[in-house]
Amino acid sequence: MYKIDDIINKVHCADCLEFMKEMPDKCVDLVLTDPPYGIDVGKNDTVGGEKLAKVTNYGKHGWDKAIPDKEIFNEMFRISKNQIIFGGNYMIEHLKSSPCWIVWDKDNTGNFADCELAWTSFPSAVRKIKYRWNGMLQGNMLEKEKRVHPTQKPQPVMRWILEKYAQKSDLILDPFMGSGTTLCACQELGMDFIGIEIDPEYCKIAEKRIFNTQGSLF
Numbered sequence: 001m002y003k004i005d006d007i008i009n010k011v012h013c014a015d016c017l018e019f020m021k022e023m024p025d026k027c028v029d030l031v032l033t034d035p036p037y038g039i040d041v042g043k044n045d046t047v048g049g050e051k052l053a054k055v056t057n058y059g060k061h062g063w064d065k066a067i068p069d070k071e072i073f074n075e076m077f078r079i080s081k082n083q084i085i086f087g088g089n090y091m092i093e094h095l096k097s098s099p100c101w102i103v104w105d106k107d108n109t110g111n112f113a114d115c116e117l118a119w120t121s122f123p124s125a126v127r128k129i130k131y132r133w134n135g136m137l138q139g140n141m142l143e144k145e146k147r148v149h150p151t152q153k154p155q156p157v158m159r160w161i162l163e164k165y166a167q168k169s170d171l172i173l174d175p176f177m178g179s180g181t182t183l184c185a186c187q188e189l190g191m192d193f194i195g196i197e198i199d200p201e202y203c204k205i206a207e208k209r210i211f212n213t214q215g216s217l218f
Contacts, residue, residue: 016175020075029170034086088119107132149179158185180206
């Protein structure tokens with residue numbers, strides 16, 4: 001069983017199911033993650049006309065063929081006190097009914113999806129954030145984020161979620177870390193985090209992004 005002090009504020013290149021099995025019950029305050037939706041978005045290497053970073057074959061193909069197994073959700077619920085899971089509308093069979101969904105309005109101007117939904121374990125009301133993420137158009141055009149992952153979320157959106165649903169003293173876990181946006185938002189807010197990602201190239205990208213976000217916790 002892992003000691004939490006040994007694994008916090010690090011990127012772990014691992015299978016998230018096997019890693020979480022070694023974590024104690026309720027050791028994490030919040031899981032904030034964006035699992036595969038099972039819609040095969042990983043077949044693309046561009047987003048809104050922007051070329052993504054070169055990644056391994058795992059990162060490009062096959063990872064979004066299906067939603068995660070129920071065992072993975074069971075482990076997330078076992079080790080954490082609360083959860084926020086993007087794409088929950090694709091994974092209803094693995095989730096309990098909840099009054100609190102987060103609606104991310106992408107301020108769409110084209111053929112992209114208008115919104116994305118995140119399921120939460122919280123008992124509060126539905127909440128909405130509006131932040132443009134429409135191909136090459138972003139909410140903050142003066143400080144555009146480089147798109148390096150097909151399902152990458154904007155850092156301001158993840159930061160807003162953490163500010164609404166977590167305390168600064170909380171430990172945050174992202175078991176489907178991807179390019180590390182959740183961890184960058186934690187770093188920006190001074191929160192402890194654990195990131196898990198199976199693709200080694202994305203782990204390197206995430207570590208670089210975290211290092212460039214107000215210094216490094218490593």
